[in-house]
Amino acid sequence: MSEKLSALGDKAVAVVHNNVSQALGLIYGLGMLTWTAFNQMNSVYWAYFLTEICGLESSVMGTVKAITGVGEWFFVIIAAIIIERVWLKHGQYRSWLLVAPPATFVCLMMTFVDPAFLDMGAKTAWMIFFQILGGFFASFFMIAATSIVPVISHTEADRTLLSQRKAQGNMIVKVLFAAISLPVILALNSLIYRVPAGENAQNAGPAGFTILALAFGIIMIVMFIVMYKKIDGMDPTQKLCEERAEAKKLGKEVPPIPQGDKVNLGEMLKYWLTNLPAIVGLFAEIFRFIAQMTIQSMALYVFTYAFGDVAMAAVMLTAANIVGLVATFVSEPIAKKLGIRTTYLIGIGISAVSMIACYFVGASGPMAFTVCICAAFFGMNFMNGTMMGMQANAISYGEWRDGKTAKAFIMSTFQWCPKIGNAVAGLLTGFGLAAIGFVSGMDPTPELAQGMINIICLIPAVTFVIAFVAFFFGYRLDSKKMAQIAADLEARREKGDILPG
DSSP states (O other), X not given: OOHHHHTTOHHHHHHHHSOOOHHHHHHHHHHHHHHHHHHHIIIIIHHHIIIIISOOOHHHHHHHHHHHHHHHHHHHHHHHHHHHHOOOTTOTTTTHHHHHHHHHHHHHHGGGSOOTTSOHHHHHHHHHHHHHHHHHHHHHHHHHHHHHHHHHOOSHHHHHHHHHHHHHHHHHHHHHHHHHHHHHHHHHHHHHHTOOSSTTGGGSOSHHHHHHHHHHHHHHHHHHHHHHHHTTTTSTTHHXXXXXXXXXXXXXXXXXXXXXXXXXXXXXXXXXXXXXXHHHHHHHHHHHHHHHHHHHHHHHHIIIIISSOTTHHHHHHHHHHHHHHHHHHHHHHHHHHHOHHHHHHHHHHHHHHHHHHHHHHGGGOHHHHHHHXXXXXXXXXXXXXXXXXXXXXXXXXXXXXXXXXXXXXXXXXXXXXXHHHHHHHHHHHHHHHHHTTOOTTOOOOHHHHHHHHHHHHHHHHHHHHHXXXXXXXXXXXXXXXXXXXXXXXXXXXXXXXXXXX
16 A cells, blocks of 8 residues: 555545445435435425415515525535635545534524514515525535545445435435424414414414424434544545644644645636536436426425315325335345446436326326326436435546546535526426416415416426436446446555545
8 A cells, every 4th residue: 555545544545445334324324314304494395484474475485596596506616615625624524514514504594484573675685695605504514425425435336325325314304304394383383373283374473394494403413413423534634634733733834735635726617517427417416406396395385276285295295205215225226236327317217207197197186196296206216316326426437537536526516406406496486386376375276276287297397308318318427437437546546646535
């Protein structure tokens, strides 16, 4: 083993040779699922909260979601540049798992508080400010957590394991979230505002939403501390960062960060823009999130105004997430046998067919609608289960081709996906609702019901079809190609030409 590798520390060097353990995969999945739980409040309830609790018009809600999505996207780029250039005490990536979640929690909690003392203009500004700032802080720990994947895994099998554990953890918490969140909100509002439990309790006030967000946020902070401790020694930059911090504390000369291990903004852009698999994968994931967030944000509206039973939205989301959880287990052996690329394409195809079917039969009743949505979630979680592996493969391809890469920056671009997806879905659903004449509290009509079905079905159907075509022709990293890349990179690591990560 070369002197360069040995200097990184024994645990980091061991990662070069050892596969990712099941225990590490489990801890990683548990850590990531807590962010999913907290973020589900935003994905599922925020649009509804803005219109039905805060009183914003649907077009204003759409504008708020578009502005915050674009703002969060911009600050993801800033966060990635900071992570690439500023190495904190406990490692370039690991440090952010400790410091960023609490700041995220404080800011996003403010988006589930109704500032009734403000007028509508100021209330709108409040929501935009805290959502963008919370998204900015969230970018740090999500970029760090995903950048760790190509650092500690070097084969498709290991990346599939980490990606699937993340996806499985996410789906487990989504199942629980869908099953308990709305009943808890209704129960809390019934108790606090003394209104009968049922379909009107969710609009009684913000308390149920606020308390639930508070609980999920606290759990998130605790679990990211656990993840931070579990990956101690696995960030190849950790030893150097701790030595720098100690030297600074003692007033000694601070060891410099080797220039070869840093990339400037121009190099970041170069390594990303010339990496076709990374660009195409990003495009496909943006379209997946547009579809997913359209479904999630429209579900309460559809069941309230099209089917007349808001509580059934929880049943539908629970069923869809259970099916999605099953899909992550089904897709794991498929990905190991057929490869990440093929598995991802299968998922897009299933989702596209499901949403096209939903357009034709979804309005016939809640059961047909639920079945179609469940089928779409099955396909989306083939995609979700292989997403991080697909990203890591694209990064390895770039490192294999160029000799070095900007992991944090390229991984950060995939954090754009929910931001851009949220912005586009919010804009389309907000103005879509306005276009079909929706006004909060209006009496439902057959035309309104069909209009909502059209919004929730057509937007995802079109995005899935486009994503399939783009991914099929643009992402060509199959298992054979990745085996060659892994072998070549491992040989370079053994020589000490590149770092373990």
